[in-house]
Amino acid sequence: MSKVIFEKLLILGVGLIGGSLAMAAKQAGAVGEVRGWGRRQSSLDEALALGVIEQAETDLERALEGVDCVVIATPTQFAAQLMVDVVQRVPASVVVTDVASVKGNIAAALTKQFGQVPANVVLGHPIAGSEQSGVAAASADLFVGQRVILAAQEQTAPAALQAIESLWRATGADLHAMSAEFHDQVLGMTSHLPHLLAYALVAYLSDQPSSSDIFALTGGGFRDFTRIAGSDPRMWREISVANDKALLEAISGFEKQLAELKKNITDSNGPALEALFAQAKAARDQHMG
Amino acid sequence: MSKVIFEKLLILGVGLIGGSLAMAAKQAGAVGEVRGWGRRQSSLDEALALGVIEQAETDLERALEGVDCVVIATPTQFAAQLMVDVVQRVPASVVVTDVASVKGNIAAALTKQFGQVPANVVLGHPIAGSEQSGVAAASADLFVGQRVILAAQEQTAPAALQAIESLWRATGADLHAMSAEFHDQVLGMTSHLPHLLAYALVAYLSDQPSSSDIFALTGGGFRDFTRIAGSDPRMWREISVANDKALLEAISGFEKQLAELKKNITDSNGPALEALFAQAKAARDQHMG
Numbered sequence: 001m002s003k004v005i006f007e008k009l010l011i012l013g014v015g016l017i018g019g020s021l022a023m024a025a026k027q028a029g030a031v032g033e034v035r036g037w038g039r040r041q042s043s044l045d046e047a048l049a050l051g052v053i054e055q056a057e058t059d060l061e062r063a064l065e066g067v068d069c070v071v072i073a074t075p076t077q078f079a080a081q082l083m084v085d086v087v088q089r090v091p092a093s094v095v096v097t098d099v100a101s102v103k104g105n106i107a108a109a110l111t112k113q114f115g116q117v118p119a120n121v122v123l124g125h126p127i128a129g130s131e132q133s134g135v136a137a138a139s140a141d142l143f144v145g146q147r148v149i150l151a152a153q154e155q156t157a158p159a160a161l162q163a164i165e166s167l168w169r170a171t172g173a174d175l176h177a178m179s180a181e182f183h184d185q186v187l188g189m190t191s192h193l194p195h196l197l198a199y200a201l202v203a204y205l206s207d208q209p210s211s212s213d214i215f216a217l218t219g220g221g222f223r224d225f226t227r228i229a230g231s232d233p234r235m236w237r238e239i240s241v242a243n244d245k246a247l248l249e250a251i252s253g254f255e256k257q258l259a260e261l262k263k264n265i266t267d268s269n270g271p272a273l274e275a276l277f278a279q280a281k282a283a284r285d286q287h288m289g
Numbered sequence: 290m291s292k293v294i295f296e297k298l299l300i301l302g303v304g305l306i307g308g309s310l311a312m313a314a315k316q317a318g319a320v321g322e323v324r325g326w327g328r329r330q331s332s333l334d335e336a337l338a339l340g341v342i343e344q345a346e347t348d349l350e351r352a353l354e355g356v357d358c359v360v361i362a363t364p365t366q367f368a369a370q371l372m373v374d375v376v377q378r379v380p381a382s383v384v385v386t387d388v389a390s391v392k393g394n395i396a397a398a399l400t401k402q403f404g405q406v407p408a409n410v411v412l413g414h415p416i417a418g419s420e421q422s423g424v425a426a427a428s429a430d431l432f433v434g435q436r437v438i439l440a441a442q443e444q445t446a447p448a449a450l451q452a453i454e455s456l457w458r459a460t461g462a463d464l465h466a467m468s469a470e471f472h473d474q475v476l477g478m479t480s481h482l483p484h485l486l487a488y489a490l491v492a493y494l495s496d497q498p499s500s501s502d503i504f505a506l507t508g509g510g511f512r513d514f515t516r517i518a519g520s521d522p523r524m525w526r527e528i529s530v531a532n533d534k535a536l537l538e539a540i541s542g543f544e545k546q547l548a549e550l551k552k553n554i555t556d557s558n559g560p561a562l563e564a565l566f567a568q569a570k571a572a573r574d575q576h577m578g
Contacts, residue, residue: 176506186506190506191510191511193490194511199569200550201482201483201486203568203569203572204478206572212576214475214478214479215572215576215577217436217465217479218577219436219480221484221516221517222480224517225517227514229566229573231570233566233570237560237563237566240554241554248555251554254489254490255544255547256493258485258486258489261485262540265533265537270526274526276489276492277525277526279492280487280492280495281518281520281522283494284515287504287505288504288507288515
């Protein structure tokens with residue numbers, strides 16, 4: 001049985017991720033009371049009815065009163081500004097963390113406001129499935145065996161970092177530590193870039209004059225490849241803008257690779273094509289076999 | 290019960306596709322006898338032992354004796370030359386077809402040799418799963434509900450086309466008619482391009498200094514997106530070379546789409562990004578929902 005890490009946990013944005021974290025932490029005995037904050041009372045009422053939170057508040061000032069941990073779990077586009085707003089309003093003893101898909105823009109907003117990422121802030125990102133959304137899909141098991149990245153800084157208070165680590169461990173998550181910059185580079189390459197490529201491919205096909213005939217001839221490989229193009233356009237717009245720098249670098253790197261393939265096709269250079277395909281297959285088999 | 294369409298069917302290359310076609314046609318009563326041809330006696334012995342074929346022959350001249358239909362089911366790189374060799378050797382009463390992934394290069398090889406695609410040739414392409422290979426994986430059910438494209442020409446003999454249509458219908462396949470050129474454009478966009486993109490992405494990541502850390506942080510979306518990068522490098526080398534023209538066009542079209550995304554990210558143009566993502570999501574939901 002875990003001991004209580006936070007007496008009063010506040011979740012800003014009680015959706016799939018925030019709600020699941022609240023449920024998992026509560027079930028593990030890692031938190032005392034859970035309060036939820038959101039813009040819409042109806043969403044909070046749903047979270048209350050589901051037992052995901054015990055208190056609800058739509059006013060941020062009142063929501064922050066007396067809590068010892070704040071988790072920012074709103075959509076990406078609100079995370080950076082909300083992080084600044086929260087840090088300005090709470091004492092340094094309150095640990096503030098988040099679950100947003102991009103870390104660099106939040107670190108930058110904090111640095112702009114406070115000169116650095118404050119010691120009581122621990123930036124985080126649980127890499128959990130995003131096929132569903134909303135508090136109704138929340139589950140205490142969502143993070144079991146899932147990766148959670150924590151991007152602590154040199155100045156991060158060890159106690160704050162340890163508390164957030166303990167909170168996530170209580171959910172069954174698998175923790176990874178890295179810098180905000182490396183996080184954004186890696187996620188840019190492994191998640192954001194593939195989403196853009198899938199969106200771009202489907203958009204390209206849908207622009208063709210006979211697109212219905214074309215889609216009718218797609219198979220299982222295409223279905224798997226483009227599954228992520230069914231993701232929420234608003235969310236991916238915000239991630240693309242928030243992680244613009246790393247994402248543009250990843251696109252450029254990918255474009256170079258594609259240009260080389262194009263050249264080898266133009267030159268009918270079979271051996272070079274096969275070598276590149278074999279390199280990719282070997283890497284995939286090794287790392288994801 | 291189907292009536293016999295061909296008294297003696299010859300399969301050149303008795304692997305997954307050729308073997309499955311033989312089994313399905315035999316089971317449906319659509320063919321009398323099935324003969325297999327291949328370069329290696331051991332493969333033919335396996336096909337004989339499995340009951341996929343009833344006769345085996347490694348000599349092409351002898352294999353062609355007395356057959357009324359020839360199906361070229363070898364790997365893509367051998368299909369065009371073998372098609373020419375076969376057509377030169379059989380009377381015009383013998384129907385010749387194939388199952389290769391690219392059609393234009395075979396049509397071009399025939400046109401170069403004979404002035405046009407001969408009337409007894411029906412170019413075909415069953416779009417069936419390629420995760421497995423080899424005759425041991427062959428099954429009479431492989432084509433049930435799967436799409437088979439037949440690219441007949443103006444000069445194709447109606448009787449030859451009808452016979453090949455009947456042969457595929459006997460396997461339970463869903464037939465689509467189109468030109469060889471349109472086939473190659475569509476498959477270039479829906480199959481060959483996605484394979485190249487998946488290979489390019491995995492190759493790009495595997496070129497990074499910390500590629501092990503990067504792959505360790507990939508999730509289910511990445512796994513689905515890159516599944517086709519586990520495909521056979523030799524086969525995709527040959528498809529890329531055989532369909533070079535249409536594939537280069539598809540890459541160029543995709544590159545333009547990607548460049549637009551890049552510009553919108555550079556400009557932090559959220560609305561334009563969201564519009565493109567939404568267009569792609571809507572197309573995918575509509576056609577593959």
